[in-house]
Amino acid sequence: xxxxxxxxxxxxxxxxxxxxxxxxxxxxxxxxxxxxxxxxxxxxxxxxxxxxxxxxxxxxxxxxxxxxxxxxxxxxxxxxxxxxxxxxxxxxxxxxxxxxxxxxxxxxxxxxxxxxxxxxxxxxxxxxxxxxxxxxxxxxxxxxxxxxxxxxxxxxxxxxxxxxxxxxxxxxxxxxxxxxxxxxxxxxxxxxxxxxxxxxxxxxxxxxxxxxxxxxxxxxxxxxxxxxxxxxxxxxxxxxxxxxxxxxxxxxxxxxxxxxxxxxxxxxxxxxxxxxxxxxxxxxxxxxxxxxxxxxxxxxxxxxxxxxxxxxxxxxxxxxxxxxxxxxxxxxxxxxxxxxxxxxxxxxxxxxxxxxxxxxxxxxxxxxxxxxxxxxxxxxxxxxxxxxxxxxxxxxxxxxxxxxxxxxxxxxxxxxxxxxxxxxxxxxxxxxxxxxxxxxxxxxxxxxxxxxxxxxxxxxxxxxxxxxxxxxxxxxxxxxxxxxxxxxxxxxxxxxxxxxxxxxxxxxxxxxxxxxxxxxxxxxxxxxxx
Numbered sequence: 139x140x141x142x143x144x145x146x147x148x149x150x151x152x153x154x155x156x157x158x159x160x161x162x163x164x165x166x167x168x169x170x171x172x173x174x175x176x177x178x179x180x181x182x183x184x185x186x187x188x189x190x191x192x193x194x195x196x197x198x199x200x201x202x203x204x205x206x207x208x209x210x211x212x213x214x215x216x217x218x219x220x221x222x223x224x225x226x227x228x229x230x231x232x233x234x235x236x237x238x239x240x241x242x243x244x245x246x247x248x249x250x251x252x253x254x255x256x257x258x259x260x261x262x263x264x265x266x267x268x269x270x271x272x273x274x275x276x277x278x279x280x281x282x283x284x285x286x287x288x289x290x291x292x293x294x295x296x297x298x299x300x301x302x303x304x305x306x307x308x309x310x311x312x313x314x315x316x317x318x319x320x321x322x323x324x325x326x327x328x329x330x331x332x333x334x335x336x337x338x339x340x341x342x343x344x345x346x347x348x349x350x351x352x353x354x355x356x357x358x359x360x361x362x363x364x365x366x367x368x369x370x371x372x373x374x375x376x377x378x379x380x381x382x383x384x385x386x387x388x389x390x391x392x393x394x395x396x397x398x399x400x401x402x403x404x405x406x407x408x409x410x411x412x413x414x415x416x417x418x419x420x421x422x423x424x425x426x427x428x429x430x431x432x433x434x435x436x437x438x439x440x441x442x443x444x445x446x447x448x449x450x451x452x453x454x455x456x457x458x459x460x461x462x463x464x465x466x467x468x469x470x471x472x473x474x475x476x477x478x479x480x481x482x483x484x485x486x487x488x489x490x491x492x493x494x495x496x497x498x499x500x501x502x503x504x505x506x507x508x509x510x511x512x513x514x515x516x517x518x519x520x521x522x523x524x525x526x527x528x529x530x531x532x533x534x535x536x537x538x539x540x541x542x543x544x545x546x547x548x549x550x551x552x553x554x555x556x557x558x559x560x561x562x563x564x565x566x567x568x569x570x571x572x573x574x575x576x577x578x579x580x581x582x583x584x585x586x587x588x589x590x591x592x593x594x595x596x597x598x599x600x601x602x603x604x605x606x607x608x609x610x611x612x613x614x615x616x617x618x619x620x621x622x623x624x625x626x627x628x629x630x631x632x633x634x635x636x637x638x639x640x641x642x643x644x645x646x647x648x649x650x651x652x653x654x655x656x657x658x659x660x661x662x663x664x665x666x667x668x
Contacts, residue, residue, distance in 0.1 A: 171190075173541065175189070177540075178222055180539070181220065181221065181231060181538045182220075182221045182222070183222040184196070184221070184222075187224055192223070192224025192229075193223050194225055194366065199363075201629045202637050205630030208630065209551065211232070212551075215232075219237070219535070220535055220538060225254075227368070228253050229544045230544070230546070231544060231546050231547070233535070233546055233548050233549070233553075234552035234556070236553070236556065236559070236580040237536065237580070238536050239553060239585070242527055242546045243527070243585075243589050243592075244590050245530075245533070248527050248546065249274070249527070250527065250530060251270065251526065253528065253545060255268050255526070257361050257365055261357060261393075262448060262452050263448035265277070265448035266278060266595065268452075276435070277449070281449070281595060284426055285595055290598060290602060293330075293599070294498070294499065294602070296333045296334050297330055297497075297602070297607070298497055300607075303326070304322060304326040304343065305610055305611065305614050307343060308614075308644060313644075313646070316620040316641045316642065317643075318638075319469060319640050320466050322343075323462055323469070324351060324458070324462040324466075326462075327458040328340070328348065329341065329342045334425060335426045335427060335450060336399045336427045337427055338399045338402065338425075349391055353388050353395075357385070358631045360384060361385075362631040363381070392451070396447060396450050397447065399450075400427060400443070400447065403428070404431060407428060426450075427446070430450070456594075459632075460521035460522065461603050463633050464512070464515060464604060465604050465607055466636070467515050467518070467519035467636075468511060468512055468604070469611070469619075470621065470636075471515050472617055473618050473643075478568060482507060485507045485508060486613050489501055489505060490613060497609060501609075507568065508605055508608060511568045512601065512605065512608070513568070514567060514568040514570060514571060517554040517584060517586070518564075518566060519628065520554060521586065521633055521634055522633065523550055524547055524548060524550055524630065525550070525588060528544075528545055529541070529542055548585075550586065553585065556583060559579050615645065615647060616644065616645050619641075619642055620641040
């Protein structure tokens with residue numbers, strides 16, 4: 139009997155240890171959760187919040203409906219400095235006032251991204267967008283020189299080339315009635331980022347059925363849906379009962395695309411180094427990828443293939459999707475406001491005259507009103523409608539205690555509609571961003587590229603690209619919007635997009651002048667004769 143008991147003692151001990159460990163982990167998680175629950179109780183919150191489930195059951199399944207729901211919450215709590223939402227067991231304080239946003243974004247303790255960003259890891263790894271701590275600081279320090287103005291200037295040629303292709307594509311639509319310009323502009327942005335980030339021409343504009351673009355949209359939708367359904371956060375549940383298989387299929391397409399381009403570019407550079415008669419142009423115009431392949435850490439080691447893949451995937455996603463969305467929103471707004479449209483064309487007339495030459499760096503500096511248009515479009519329709527940080531230590535935000543481990547989500551879309559700094563916030567008024575009208579506006583009242591330590595490293599690149607593309611379009615066409623504002627139905631996933639695209643009508647300027655439909659008045663504004 140003693141021997142028999144001894145033979146069972148090991149498995150019984152293992153079971154006991156497992157149960158004790160599970161009990162301890164459950165106790166720690168439960169006590170941490172309850173601590174946050176009671177600590178945050180004084181913060182105003184949405185009705186119908188339940189233990190462990192939070193507000194998750196209230197969230198709309200459709201991405202567009204969910205975004206409008208978040209807008210409604212912000213409107214409901216507009217008179218309080220912040221409010222709270224629970225997504226399952228994870229608490230969020232929602233910020234949309236300059237003073238509360240500044241409290242979080244200026245404090246390096248709260249620099250890490252929120253829990254929900256972990257669902258981006260399979261796609262973007264822990265690159266510049268998602269990394270934390272020392273890895274983020276090291277990467278930011280390494281990558282900042284690649285966005286120096288002198289380097290960005292070399293990319294102007296690429297932007298001009300792709301803008302010319304876009305104009306030729308739009309010529310085929312001119313005068314033929316309404317069409318959706320969203321994909322045309324997006325493919326142009328993809329061509330630009332492929333050549334500037336990876337040094338590779340992919341001719342996406344001539345291959346409109348881009349599997350990569352479709353996969354970016356699909357992945358954005360999949361990830362944002364998972365972020366707001368906490369019962370699918372555990373991987374095994376997601377893989378067996380959720381969209382895990384669809385996620386993995388889409389991920390394979392995205393990674394295969396960038397992996398192939400990285401491999402081919404590395405081979406091109408290797409061949410160029412071994413061949414003294416290689417194409418001088420390729421060596422003259424370096425892509426971000428070239429710089430990454432040559433970049434070294436402080437210890438002298440080079441970035442691994444995985445390191446480079448993380449940053450390239452991040453550049454590809456953030457570098458084309460955000461600018462494409464912004465340019466499309468700007469086109470709708472310009473097409474809806476003839477007086478603004480006319481002022482932009484007047485400025486272009488003053489800078490370029492009747493010349494069809496490409497844009498240079500001096501031209502970029504002169505297009506001040508166009509820059510105001512872009513900024514105002516980003517105010518109304520910020521490419522990233524919300525982003526979130528992890529609260530790194532117990533703190534007070536406008537008198538409310540927020541415990542360590544909670545998350546702060548900044549609703550950029552609502553922040554940019556604060557009546558204190560933007561009277562009549564729904565009105566499209568580019569003049570808001572003229573220097574004399576910006577005096578006294580808090581820096582954290584307008585943050586389309588985030589702000590503080592983790593502001594967008596590529597914002598100068600984005601503004602330059604948008605100026606080139608929009609100027610090229612308006613130098614050749616008159617644009618008329620075919621949708622009312624309430625028909626746009628913004629969808630706030632990872633990027634803010636219109637639910638059914640941007641529909642416009644266009645007419646070529648030189649055709650208008652040929653048929654006597656265009657005249658230039660004393661102020662050099664272009665008008666259609668009635």
